[in-house]
Amino acid sequence: MKIVSMMIPLLAAAALVAGCGEKPQVLTHEPGKYHGKADTRPWESAAYGGDKARWESDMRARIGNQNELRRMPAD
Amino acid sequence: MARMKFLCDAERCIECNGCVTACKNENEVPWGISRRRVVTIADGVIGKEKSLSVACMHCSDAPCMAVCPVDCFYRTDEGVVLHDKDVCIGCGYCSYACPFGAPQFPQEGAFGMRGKMDKCTFCAGGPEEDGSQAEFEKYGRNRLAEGKLPLCAEMCSTKALLAGDAAEVANIFRERVVRRGGSGADTSGWNTAYGKGSMDADMKAAETGGAK
Amino acid sequence: MTRPFIPCLRSAAAALLATLAITAVPAVAADAPPANVAAEAIGAGLVQPGNNADAFRDARRGQDQSITFAAPADRVLIQSEGEAWRQMRNGPITEYGGWALVVVFLGLVVFYAIRGEIKLEDKRTGKLMERFKFIERLAHWSLASTFVILALTGICMLFGKHLLLPLIGHTAFGYLAWAAKNVHNFIGPLFFISVVLMVVLFLRDNVWQAIDALWIRKAGGLLSGEHVPSHRFNFGEKTWFWLGVVFLGLMVGGTGLILDFPLFGQTRQDMQLAHMLHSGGAMLFVALSLAHIYIGTIGMEGALDGMKTGYVDETWAREHHEYWYREARGERIPDNAPRPGHKPSTVH
Structure with a gap:
């Protein structure tokens, strides 16, 4: 009887765990949200202090700088 | 800033491995790991040789994220795929699923035991305080928080490797392709990687304003 | 035409x-x-x-390419097989594997409700017969204990994300899964050794014997309650030996070793294949083991005694393994078993 009382919760636990087979394996992954450890956004850093617009315009300038065609003198 | 993406121009990449070195130095990546790698096709065949620099592509439908048994991955507002090394158990599943071999593991302990996974962060650090020592030691530099782009792209000598918002990077590349007399609809080239969630799909979505 | x-x-x-x-x-x-x-x-x-x-x-x-900083696991820089592995692992292995556990478990609950414990018909004589030697019990229990640990930690890694993670959060589950992975990796080789020992010790008594045909025809008497005679192991036990211990045990254990020691130049493709066989086989193994555990414990009176103490009551031996019992008493077994064209001791 001792074995019975030991086996039943064990098997019940296994069955409970097994009931969760389903295809979508990712929990809710909304952009910018994470249920684990929190991460700040890039514009929330010391350099920008939450000024998203300034961060975006800086980034845009930086991205545009990669285009050397735009930096060439027009002929 | 809808989606941050890398784009490598195969016509321009000269396999100098500057991006690889820049990444290693900037992020002080663990020993034995190369977050960015260069592949050369038809090495030495005149007119056919092409090189591409490949790192984590920050896929929209990231396979690593889908198979992680502890769900340590997350996607930022900017579409950068990051992970929490405190939660990672080093099982290696993300490296089985990733098409690009981006997730890599330092060997830790005996019998080839894997340490915490390490991969390209788009120079966006990780879930630690921005610019902190803990963030740097685990994930490398957080250049995005400093208003800078990933160093690999910023210091690419031929500007083959571009980084930034998908739509803007696509525009730069398209301008370039038109100027050199090229054509074709597939800008990045790897819309064939795993189908949906690819870079081209993202770029097209960004261009049409349909980005999620 | x-x-x-x-x-x-x-x-x-x-x-x-x-x-x-x-x-x-x-x-x-x-x-x-x-x-x-x-x-x-x-x-x-x-x-x-x-x-x-x-x-x-x-x-x-992937042809004609060279990679800088190629890892030993890379055959090519861009692989396509990962998607197939992902679909297999997140799809059928998780889904059907989970359902297999549920179905077998519920099936056993129903069986227990209908059939109840299979009791001894006669009173125990109090005289004991040795059924398992010490080394046999050692092999069985080392296999059983490593199996249970591996099953629980493996299930934690396959299903824990869906069940435990939402309950206990990322940090706690991260530590738990980390412990589970390491326990799994260190216990695994012990399991493989136990399987090999088990195969060696039990092989001789698990070959085909003519009376097994009768067991198959009567489905072991599981539903009718009839006692089908058998030698030391009946066909049900032999099925579990060959399908469970030999086939699944060696396959799951062997692929586990491939996954456990990524030191011999295994590529990512090798690991994907090994993992699919490993987790798919393991789910089947765990599902089948539920039935074995059931019949060995609450399903049959006196069954556990043999593995626990090494000795069974003579009544139990006579009712469940008649030929073995009579052989042990020095009686001659009348070979009255039907032989429907079976070659002795070949297949299975």
């Missing part, structure tokens, strides 16, 4: 279907993207000068 033609056509169609099934399944599962490659190549007229498409396509094809 038409008569031979129709069967001919039918067999041709069957052959075609078989070929399609063989070729289409991996094409859909493993290599969906190359279909896109072809479609894209046609759509773009194959010419995209000054573009990246061709370079990426060639890189994907």
